[in-house]
Amino acid sequence: MSDPLTDAVGAVVSYLLRPLVFLLSHLVPRNDRVWAFTADQSGRFAENGKYLFLHAVGRSDEIRPIWLARDREVLTELRGRGYETYHVDDWPGKYVALRARCVFTSHGVPFWQYIGGATVVQMWHGNALKRLGNDIESGTSLLVRSHRKHVIRNWDRFVTTGTADALAPFTSAFDVTPEQALPTGYPRDDVFFESVEGATVGLGEYDRLRELSEEATLISYMPTSRNAFEGDQGTIDGSELGIEELDRTLVEHDAYLLLKAHPWSNVELDEAEFDRVILLPSDLDIYPVLPLVDVLVTDYSSIYFDYLLLDRPVVFYAYDLDAYRDARGFYFDYDEVTPGPKPETSDELHEWLRHFLQGDDGFEDERARVRNRFFRHQDGGASERIYRHVRDEVLDLSADRSDSVEDGTRRDTERSVEPGRSL
Incomplete structure (x- = not known):
């Protein structure tokens, strides 16, 4: 010992x-x-x-x-x-x-x-x-x-x-x-x-989510880390979402909520208590999953910039905007670079989700403007x-380009993991 x-x-x-x-x-x-x-x-x-x-x-x-x-x-x-x-x-x-x-x-x-x-x-x-x-x-x-x-x-x-x-x-x-x-x-x-070979390595949830996306609408809630706050202000327990009423809305519209918290966030929510809420591991690589998602809900997470490349609705649920801005601060005017509705209460959030679940949008031009502002290549x-x-x-x-990585001779693409290989 x-x-x-x-x-x-x-x-x-x-x-x-x-x-x-x-x-x-x-x-x-x-x-x-x-x-x-x-x-x-x-x-x-x-x-x-x-x-x-x-x-x-x-x-x-x-x-x-x-x-x-x-x-x-x-x-x-x-x-x-x-x-x-x-x-x-x-x-x-x-x-x-x-x-x-x-x-x-x-x-x-x-x-x-x-x-x-x-x-x-x-x-x-x-x-x-x-x-x-x-x-x-x-x-x-x-x-x-x-x-x-x-x-x-x-x-x-x-x-x-x-x-x-x-x-x-x-x-x-x-x-x-x-x-x-x-x-x-x-x-x-x-x-x-495009398909990336190996992208779903370690993603045991992927097949289930892909099958689900073929049958129902998927909404993903991905808030940023709450470590800008002290104490329990950063805890995600569903109250901020009005989770019980939201679950009923999801049932009505044949939709599911994929809740993925930031790895540094604290989640106190029991998936078993709800019909249409799925908790994803906080350390899950979300990028192969995002193309399956129909609507993104976030707050200050940079995930939305990437999601703009898919040109799908984003809801910015920044219910604590003033407090977060004071605690952390932004590089840009928040309203200028967030192309989507900004509900301040859970009731407003549910209203906007129903809007998108019914097939309505209206933010296409705004998304294109911000996407072009931040992405040279799309x-x-x-x-x-x-x-x-x-x-x-x-x-x-x-x-x-035909040289080997080891001794100057071309080699095939077999991937070896032998510890003794020369570097």
Whole structure:
């Protein structure tokens, strides 16, 4: 049995050594054809990293894509599907991080100490409506700010959806320059336009929801994280929705409500008490599901920007708008960039849902205006644009595309997970 004190001391020493490891990692030679992918802190297989990885797997005659997992179940699932993946805390995973020329992420990189000298592509996780980064961080020391800017947020490329308004918040929040910006669109949105092999990996709910969507109307309620509030103000218990009356409305119109909370939110709701309410796991990758959804209900979540690409109704149920704006703040005028009705009470919410359930709309032009304001590309080609940019312009690999990722000979596209393969 390990000693808690020894473990604690070891953890502190390891943490303090990370800056030194980061400096030394610059000395490790990197393999231009080894690309490492990861997602968010939860360890799930999701976000932009997932979709670019799946795209890159199809180009494995040119490069060697490797998923660095943070969750053991995800590791097992992906290996079982034939994808090359390692856990970031195991030595093979650390070695991949040290040797990969490119690291793709949509959040922070927990293994940042191993990626000195790598090309880091930050794909982020949505257009910014709420303030973030520099614009909400206060009271931090000069040392912490310097560490964030020069190490944690020292990104070589930053993916945006391609317009000036899409980039502006990140220039303010993270000091992203136009030279860093990669205006390609988000890989996770590709699944709206075309089938992506592997997109439903780990989504046990998908088949059920797809079948349901063929028989009934699906409404999804996806509020943002409520961590801007203290105490129980961020709890989702259904009272804000008038859930009992809403359930009856859903029955009347042969519709279902898919409730997916933000991973940081607290949900106190029992699905068994309702006929037409389905609780989705908070860590579910929602992007393969969104094309099945007929109406989106949200508040301040950036999910609605992506959903605009499907050109379907969005209801902005911002019942605590003033309080949230005071607590977090926005980059844009809320009314200007939210193309849909804005009910303030549950009764008004039900009225607007009945409006859309009856087949009425009326917000098509508004959605098009906001969609064009934030998306340069409105297609399924984001992954390919990023892939080509990094391959051709960052690494200049386009001149010799038939080389192996290992020894200069062309190889087939079989995906191996043998730990002994050379990097």
